[in-house]
Amino acid sequence: MNVRAPPADPEGLRAAATGHVLSCTGLTKSFGRRRAVDLVGLHVDAGQIYGLLGPNGAGKTTTIKMVCGLLDPDEGTVAVAGRDIRDLAVRALIGYVPQEVALYPDLTARENLAFLGRLYRLRGRVLGERVDEVLEVTGLSDRARERVEAFSGGMRRRLNIAAGLLHHPRLLVLDEPTVGVDPQSRHAILERVRSLGAGGMAVLYTTHYMEEADRVCDRVGILDHGRLIAEGTKRELVARLGEKDRIDLVASGDMEALAAACRSVPDVATAAAVDGRVNVVAGDGRRVLPALLEAAERSGAAVHSVEVVEADLESVFLHLTGTALRE
Amino acid sequence: MPAPLLIAAKDLRQRLRDRSALVIGLVAPLVIAALMSVAFRGVETFHFDLGVVDADGGPVAAQLVRALHAPELSPVITVRAQDSEFRAAAAVRSRTLQAAIVIPPGFSASMTGARPEPITTLASVNNALAASITSSIVSTFTAQLDADRLSVATAVAAGAPGGRVAALAGEAAGLRIPIQLVQRPVGSRELKPVSYYSPAMALFFLLFLITFTSRSFFVERAEGMIERMRAAPIRPSEILAGKALSVLVFGTASMGVLALVTTVAFGAYWGSPAAVAVVCLAMVVSVVCLTALVIGLARTQRQAEGIASAVVFGLALLGGNFVLVSAEPDLLRRLALLTPNGWALRAFTDLATRGGGLHTVAVPVLAILAFSAVAGVAAVSLSRRAVSA
Numbered sequence: 001m002n003v004r005a006p007p008a009d010p011e012g013l014r015a016a017a018t019g020h021v022l023s024c025t026g027l028t029k030s031f032g033r034r035r036a037v038d039l040v041g042l043h044v045d046a047g048q049i050y051g052l053l054g055p056n057g058a059g060k061t062t063t064i065k066m067v068c069g070l071l072d073p074d075e076g077t078v079a080v081a082g083r084d085i086r087d088l089a090v091r092a093l094i095g096y097v098p099q100e101v102a103l104y105p106d107l108t109a110r111e112n113l114a115f116l117g118r119l120y121r122l123r124g125r126v127l128g129e130r131v132d133e134v135l136e137v138t139g140l141s142d143r144a145r146e147r148v149e150a151f152s153g154g155m156r157r158r159l160n161i162a163a164g165l166l167h168h169p170r171l172l173v174l175d176e177p178t179v180g181v182d183p184q185s186r187h188a189i190l191e192r193v194r195s196l197g198a199g200g201m202a203v204l205y206t207t208h209y210m211e212e213a214d215r216v217c218d219r220v221g222i223l224d225h226g227r228l229i230a231e232g233t234k235r236e237l238v239a240r241l242g243e244k245d246r247i248d249l250v251a252s253g254d255m256e257a258l259a260a261a262c263r264s265v266p267d268v269a270t271a272a273a274v275d276g277r278v279n280v281v282a283g284d285g286r287r288v289l290p291a292l293l294e295a296a297e298r299s300g301a302a303v304h305s306v307e308v309v310e311a312d313l314e315s316v317f318l319h320l321t322g323t324a325l326r327e
Numbered sequence: 328m329p330a331p332l333l334i335a336a337k338d339l340r341q342r343l344r345d346r347s348a349l350v351i352g353l354v355a356p357l358v359i360a361a362l363m364s365v366a367f368r369g370v371e372t373f374h375f376d377l378g379v380v381d382a383d384g385g386p387v388a389a390q391l392v393r394a395l396h397a398p399e400l401s402p403v404i405t406v407r408a409q410d411s412e413f414r415a416a417a418a419v420r421s422r423t424l425q426a427a428i429v430i431p432p433g434f435s436a437s438m439t440g441a442r443p444e445p446i447t448t449l450a451s452v453n454n455a456l457a458a459s460i461t462s463s464i465v466s467t468f469t470a471q472l473d474a475d476r477l478s479v480a481t482a483v484a485a486g487a488p489g490g491r492v493a494a495l496a497g498e499a500a501g502l503r504i505p506i507q508l509v510q511r512p513v514g515s516r517e518l519k520p521v522s523y524y525s526p527a528m529a530l531f532f533l534l535f536l537i538t539f540t541s542r543s544f545f546v547e548r549a550e551g552m553i554e555r556m557r558a559a560p561i562r563p564s565e566i567l568a569g570k571a572l573s574v575l576v577f578g579t580a581s582m583g584v585l586a587l588v589t590t591v592a593f594g595a596y597w598g599s600p601a602a603v604a605v606v607c608l609a610m611v612v613s614v615v616c617l618t619a620l621v622i623g624l625a626r627t628q629r630q631a632e633g634i635a636s637a638v639v640f641g642l643a644l645l646g647g648n649f650v651l652v653s654a655e656p657d658l659l660r661r662l663a664l665l666t667p668n669g670w671a672l673r674a675f676t677d678l679a680t681r682g683g684g685l686h687t688v689a690v691p692v693l694a695i696l697a698f699s700a701v702a703g704v705a706a707v708s709l710s711r712r713a714v715s716a
Binding site: 107 | 328330333337340341344345550551552554555556557558559560561562
């Protein structure tokens with residue numbers, strides 16, 4: 001079953017309210033016949049970390065590019081601190097951290113930062129201080145004079161984020177900043193994002209890692225097929241599910257057949273196969289479990305372990321879209 | 328500092344760190360210009376050894392041998408007497424001699440007959456110029472003989488007494504064919520090969536900036552840096568201006584250094600510094616426009632490399648960077664005028680031979696700028712798309 005909820009705020013009316021650091025209303029973008037982003041509206045306040053959650057291809061990066069002025073929307077508006085993004089000066093209020101590390105490998109860390117800082121009109125002593133500051137914050141001060149090509153992947157990621165912070169933006173936009181990062185660097189990045197939010201910066205953070213959104217975001221928007229299908233705090237979103245549990249079946253065999261068998265069980269809202277598991281959302285996990293195991297046996301799949309967990313963002317996504325986030 | 332200057336300064340810093348850029352921009356053209364200089368050293372004072380086999384020993388043969396020893400020919404030819412055609416041929420084959428003339432037995436006596444004996448020339452295929460000069464000397468001499476024979480025959484046919492034939496022949500031999508080919512250069516100086524190939528190679532490697540810059544643009548785009556710059560409060564046109572400025576500075580510096588080094592080290596003569604600077608600048612502008620056009624046309628780094636290579640080698644071949652334009656067929660000489668480098672070479676050639684200043688290069692510079700304008704207009708719309716992509 002593929003359930004699609006209506007957009008949380010189709011007209012972006014709430015975002016039109018003043019006082020938000022970022023306000024997007026009715027953002028729409030098509031590439032040929034494919035509508036990549038469809039009437040997305042969201043707002044981010046100062047000190048808030050907004051997680052834009054969705055699988056690959058959901059429209060997260062397209063949305064972010066419109067937010068940063070890198071892509072013109074077909075419809076809708078983007079305002080930062082109340083000013084239209086088409087005003088070039090507004091770009092100085094945004095710190096953009098692209099998904100791929102965007103640095104010159106043949107320049108040193110300091111040279112990269114100095115160049116980017118100058119593009120944001122930082123000069124002289126202020127520039128030097130800001131470069132030192134972000135190098136310190138990202139733990140790269142002792143490598144400042146080394147070329148980026150000599151850096152590890154994690155160091156590059158940290159420097160990539162540092163480059164977005166140089167000019168003290170009011171809005172920091174991070175596009176999947178932890179993709180391909182080792183656990184230690186990932187932890188450091190997430191902690192840094194949390195502290196930036198706590199320091200008053202508005203942060204727009206895209207990810208397809210549910211646990212990251214769970215850990216750092218104050219507010220989450222779930223994007224699927226270009227539409228913002230749900231938005232709210234984690235508690236608000238989970239509350240949408242009502243009294244439901246998530247049951248994870250680790251199994252082998254035909255996982256799609258297993259998922260289909262699970263969906264046929266009464267009181268099961270939805271089920272989806274992902275990575276050798278079938279995630280099931282059901283009313284009362286413990287009560288429905290025997291019926292699920294019978295259904296699994298009928299499907300021919302071998303169930304190795306079962307876990308009943310409280311509903312979380314993964315459950316919300318599964319419930320709303322009928323698919324697992326990492327499919 | 329304005330954004331274009333920041334971007335240009337950053338690009339130049341990267342370029343100075345990139346050995347391949349320095350090799351293409353400075354080292355390679357210097358090395359090739361040096362090689363060309365060595366290869367063509369002595370061409371402007373061409374001299375060769377000519378063997379002469381006088382198997383006739385008669386008065387006409389003696390006259391030819393005397394002509395070969397004339398003071399006018401001594402800077403070009405040293406005459407070496409040979410015993411036989413066999414020995415002369417062997418000397419030419421072994422390259423002891425570059426060419427030889429064989430005067431057959433009975434040559435002088437045959438001059439009064441109906442069928443004069445032919446003179447044979449021996450030449451090596453490896454020395455086309457020596458062969459050409461030898462053939463030209465022999466042709467001129469035999470043409471003179473034919474004219475003499477015709478004069479005498481005409482006099483006899485007109486009723487001159489038989490006793491006067493020998494005297495008439497002597498008088499005819501004293502005459503010279505009135506029309507002779509006299510080569511005189513249009514310019515006041517002779518064009519030394521090094522003065523041609525130094526700018527030719529400098530221009531050829533300047534064209535390589537198209538490949539180099541368009542490739543680095545796509546690398547930069549793939550690395551996400553173009554997008555990162557666009558996220559900053561600067562316009563796409565400022566990014567393009569920065570890129571163009573870096574090509575302008577690097578190209579001008581490269582041409583300037585090459586002009587200086589080839590002048591000082593190899594004795595190349597480029598012409599008036601002001602005029603040279605204007606031509607170089609116009610040419611660099613055309614390279615900037617062509618680079619923007621390639622970037623606009625290509626969608627990937629590979630496409631950019633392919634298109635740029637075709638443009639660079641096409642222009643170099645048509646423009647005369649590899650072969651002296653004067654040695655090219657007429658069609659290619661005309662096609663050279665469709666290329667900016669062809670016009671630039673014409674300007675440098677004019678400066679090196681005719682001298683003069685800005686007025687000498689006015690037409691070529693205008694032609695280069697017209698080419699640049701066409702390429703630039705086409706590039707503007709396409710390049711904006713490339714930056715925004």
